[in-house]
Amino acid sequence: MSQFSFTAEELAKNIATKSLLNSPNQIVKHLLTDSRKITDAKESVFFILKGSKDAHQYISSVYSKGVFTFVLTNLDFDTSPFPNANFIWVNDSLKAMQQLMAKHRAQFSYPVIAITGSNGKTIVKEWLYQLLSPDFDIVRSPKSYNSQIGVPLSVWQMTDDYNLGIFEAGISKVGEMGALANIIKPNIGILTNIASAHDEGFESRQQKLEEKLLLFKDSESLILNSQYNHTDFKDKNVFTWSLTQIADLKISDIKSSLSHTVITANYLQQSVSIKIPFTNQVSVENAIICWATLLSLGIEQDIIAKRMEKLLVVKMRLELKTGIHQSSIIDDSYNSDFSSLDIALDFLNQQNQHPKKTLILSDIYQSGISTSQLYQKLASLLLNKGVHQFIGIGGQIMKHQNLFSTNSLFFKDTDDFLKNFNTANIKNQTVLLKGSRDFEFEKISKVLTQKVHDTVLEINLNAIVNNLKHYKAKLKPGVKMMAMVKAFAYGSGSDEVANLLQHHRVDYLAVAYADEGVALRQAEITIPIMVLSPEVSSFEALVKYNLEPELYSFRILEAFTEYLENQNIKEYPVHIKLDTGMHRLGFNPNEIEKLGSFLKKQSVLKIKSVFSHLVASDNDVHKEFTELQISTFTQIAAQIESNLKYPFIKHLANTSAITKWPTAQFDMARLGIGLYGIESVEEEKQALANVATLKTTISQIKDLKKGETVGYGRSGVMTHDGRIATVKIGYADGYPRALGNGKGFMLVNNTLVPTIGNICMDMTMLDISEIDTNEGDDVIVFGEDLSVYDVAKQLNTIPYEVITNISQRVKRIYFYE
Structure with a gap:
């Protein structure tokens, strides 16, 4: 295989503003942007990209793994501990990588297809790969690598072994597409659609369209829906398709059965058709885009029809499941x-x-x-x-x-x-x-x-990462992040979520009880863990598993101090909880002088942090009280620090305060329910990704007459002739009995249907008289389209209660896209 490479010296000539080359002949074949994902260390260059943390701190660990070439921006970085390393300084490491990839792309003359749009980019790319593989050797974007970083990494795969490239490009705001266009330099462009995704980054849909079309400024050909055709495309070979308007490929009929869809269209004044093994609307549109692309490339219609019929599902995500034998x-x-x-x-x-x-x-x-x-x-x-x-x-x-x-x-x-x-x-x-x-x-x-029963809670790990990055971006430089994984990670599964958070370098985790922390240590979680509610009976486990307790009263403080003295342990890390207004746990302001005196006299405790909890940071009605809490915390923490004579972490901000009260961030913020896609600050809700989807299935469907009753106590009465579906979820799974008799709703085939009768321990009945569905079909209890906020509203409670009540017998399946 022709693997493109260059020496460190050649790399420096291409992008450096300054360089220090201790090994100038070092061969570079691989681009690294993540210190956790190193494959061939000796032949890699590590681009230190700007993020929420200063990535220069990872140079030492990456160097220890055998990487010797670094692209960085910090001119003051001390290079002396790295005698064999090459350091290449640039003004902007991301732009330098993009500049390098533009030069790499210029070496190849074979055609490149670029795909952009609000939705469908990855499916269209993967289907085109399936459809065109018999004719071409294709290099393409891995998965959905379409970002400012993903596109350069994709294009770097180009070698002389291929004769067609297919890359996707995505943007979230104005000004991003220009760089991607310069890297991909597509000969052929595909625009899927313009929808609501990333609307917040643009003034209007029209502006978003204009920005996306910049990808095709130098393209020779373009495939798009006729509604997006543009006067600027007069110099291009434009191929259009449409369901409603005049187009090169005008769809005239779409007929779906249980297993496939036949799509008929007018093309070159003839009626042509394809059959695809999918029935949903999204797949139909993606197939039409692929059809139009193949026609524009000159592929014969009968060949297209045969290949379309064999299209395979594109699995967009990895599933992490519980396996046999632990x-x-x-x-x-x-x-x-x-x-x-x-x-x-x-x-x-x-x-x-x-x-x-x-x-x-x-x-x-x-x-x-x-x-x-x-x-x-x-x-x-x-x-x-x-x-x-x-x-x-x-x-x-x-x-x-x-x-x-x-x-x-x-x-x-x-x-x-x-x-x-x-x-x-x-x-x-x-x-x-x-x-x-x-x-x-x-x-x-x-x-x-x-083996699992058909009710599952799907956890989207990408959504958790999205939400984590959203809040990290709101922190001031240097502010640490503590993530709450108490209560089985708010119902999402402690081990898996904690493992993900550790991988993405949160600074601390917090659990409610010591046994939760022990379980995480046994699952190889090594980052610091704070235990919010320690008890005397848990002291041995705390120390054995290096868990850091919250000390909130003199009772627990004196007991833990005595335990450490008896074990001859010095400077054990602990966290001091202050009560600034919650009136739940914590030392009161009038106890601080006594607390300071106690802490000053002992040597077994090392205060890692002092913190308190805001009562109503999400509610402007209580603005004055929040300001009072911040002021009180500032004064008390300073008083404790003056007694101890050494610094410690101060933290006060919870999820809603990260956004609404930046003055409360101090040294660390505690991210709780927002990590799991739930916010009480209204303007933040739209920015978060849905994490959890509770799904079940229909066990049986029955036809009933008006007046017949359903369930225990005959409380459900049919008010009309109709059908009911029994689904595999009940109050033992965490679906509350209070949602029976029409108070609760579930989503069946994208239609809300009410409960009927009382909720049973393991089953619930739904009135499905108005929809077409079958036994075995999926039912959404809550998720993207029927949110946990909706279910909480039905119960007159808060989303926290809904998600944490999901029983542990409901199996969690984790997805990673």
Whole structure:
């Protein structure tokens, strides 16, 4: 495979404003932007990008892993501890990387397709890859790499081994597309649509359209809906499609059945059609865009029709499930291309719940390189990623098994694996399933995954990361972040969420009780953990597992001090809670003098932080009280600091205060419910991503007559002839009995339907008389379109109560896109 590379000296000539080259001939083949994702260290350059934290602090750890070339901006950085390193200074490291990729792109003359729009970019890209692979060797964006960082990383994959590139580009505000256009330099452009996504970054939809179209300023051809056709495109070869207007491809009819859709259109004054194995509206539109693209490229209609009928589902996200024998299963069993494998392995390495990591992988298709080169590259990747066990499935991998380590197993196909592999060997480990669709790895997933009942709580890990970044961006420079993972991470699952937060470098975690902290330590969570409600009985566990207690009264303070003295422990980290108005836990202001005197005399405690809790930071009605709390906290904390003679972390701001009260941020902020997509500050709600979706399924549908009754006590009475559906969720799952008899609603086939009758322990009945649905169909209890706010309103309570009441018997499935 032709791997493009350059020396550190050549890199410096291209982008540097200043350089220090201790190893100028160092070969650079890989671009790094994340210190946690290092593959081939010796042949990598680390771009230190601007973020919420100063990434220069990671140079030491990256250097220790074997990376010797760094692109940075801090002219005062001390390079003396790194005698073998190359340092390349630039004014803006992101712009420098983009500039470098624009030069890389210029080396290739084969056509490049660029896709932008509000929705559908990744699906259209992946379907075009499926449809065009018989004709081209294609390089494409991994997953949905379409950002200011993702596009350069995508384009860097271009080599002479390919003859077509397909890249997607996304923007969230004005001024971003110009850089991406200069990197991709597309010959062919595709605009999917203009919808509500990222509206907040633009003055109007028209402005958003104009910005997105900048991607195609130098393109020769353009495919788009005729409603977006523009007078500036007179010099381009424009191919239009439409459902309603005159267009090159004018859709005349769409007919869907249970399993497929037939789309008919007028093209070149002829009636043409395609059949796709999808029925939803989004898939239909994405298929039409692909159809129009293939026609514009000159692909014959009969060939297009045959390929369209074989389109495969594009699985956009990894699923993290509970596996057999105390294992975790990462299910990505619908594709095995090399780029997405690299991403999936990074996600595998984020999981620290188990000591062993296993990859089960099928043959890799359509890589654009020879199989011997491909599997040599794969073997090297697995070694660099620290995979403990590799299981290869497929004839091609078996032929190259000599390339892999001794801790590898090979099977000719999926049935061979299921017949001969002893699943008892999958124990206390994390397993990544990565397979091409033909291998039907869903059969393996079914065997390795712990059986679950059909009610599940889906947790979107990307949404948690989005929300974390949203609040981090609001913090002042240097302010730390404490994330609350008490109460089973607000119902979302402590281990998995804490592991994600640790990976994204939050400074502290907080739990309610010591046993929650112990569970996190046993799941390999190593960052500091504060315990909010310690008791005397938990002291031994606190110390054994290095948990830091909140001390809120003289009773608990004196008891813990005595325990440490008896154990001959010095300077144990603790946190002092102050009561500035909540009147729940904490030392009162009139106790501070006594507290200071006590702390000054002892040597077993080390005060890591002093903090308090705001009562009503989300409500402007209580503005004066919040100001009083901030003032009181400032004075008391200063008083304690003067007694101790050493600094400590001060924190007061909760989720809503991060936004509304920046003066309350002090040294650290505590992010709670906002992390999980819920906010009490109205203007913040739209900026957060939905994290949790509670889903169930229909067990049975019954036709009933007017006057017949439903459920216990006959409280549900049919007021008309109609149908009811029994779904697999009840009050034992956390769906409250108070939502029975029409007070609660669920979402079935995008339609709200009311409950009927009393909620049972394990079941709920819904009146589905007005909709068309079937047994086995999914039902949304809450999620994106029926929010947890809506359910809380039905119950006259707050969203906190709704999500934390979801029973632990409801299995959590974690998604990572």
